[in-house]
Amino acid sequence: MARVVVDVMLKPEILDPQGQAVANALPRLGVDDVSSVRIGRRVEIEFDGEIDLDRVNEIADKLLANPVIEDFTVNVAEVA
Amino acid sequence: MARVVVDVMLKPEILDPQGQAVANALPRLGVDDVSSVRIGRRVEIEFDGEIDLDRVNEIADKLLANPVIEDFTVNVAEVA
Numbered sequence: 001m002a003r004v005v006v007d008v009m010l011k012p013e014i015l016d017p018q019g020q021a022v023a024n025a026l027p028r029l030g031v032d033d034v035s036s037v038r039i040g041r042r043v044e045i046e047f048d049g050e051i052d053l054d055r056v057n058e059i060a061d062k063l064l065a066n067p068v069i070e071d072f073t074v075n076v077a078e079v080a
Numbered sequence: 081m082a083r084v085v086v087d088v089m090l091k092p093e094i095l096d097p098q099g100q101a102v103a104n105a106l107p108r109l110g111v112d113d114v115s116s117v118r119i120g121r122r123v124e125i126e127f128d129g130e131i132d133l134d135r136v137n138e139i140a141d142k143l144l145a146n147p148v149i150e151d152f153t154v155n156v157a158e159v160a
Contacts (some may be wrong), residue, residue, distance in 0.1 A: 007122050022144065034126065034127055044120075046115045047113055060120075
């Protein structure tokens with residue numbers, strides 16, 4: 001079994017209101033040295049057999065991310 | 081500047097309908113050897129100064145994750 005992690009984040013030039021809301025809430029917790037918060041998605045995919053990274057990239061591009069506004073990175077997390 | 085990444089995932093025993101929907105869509109892309117898909121949040125926090133991991137854990141616990149149904153992990157991503 002093998003696990004791939006796909007991280008999907010908004011492109012840097014796209015506003016992230018969800019992250020902004022968290023950043024604005026931090027001073028209420030006494031945290032005032034945070035310059036930026038960005039929130040994206042982490043997708044963990046478990047394969048039965050071998051990982052085909054080309055196919056994972058295709059899955060991420062077609063199904064997991066919106067390439068117009070989002071970037072994604074693919075990492076092989078573990079092979080057990 | 082330093083960046084911390086907080087990954088928030090549903091606990092393993094909590095059903096993940098969003099991940100299940102992706103898993104169900106994969107055969108339509110010709111992928112049939114995926115056993116599980118779980119979708120969570122990736123939060124990137126940029127600090128102006130030093131990282132206080134105790135404080136990051138407090139932020140994650142109080143603001144980013146719902147500890148009843150979610151687990152989180154904190155990773156220091158880079159120090160530039």
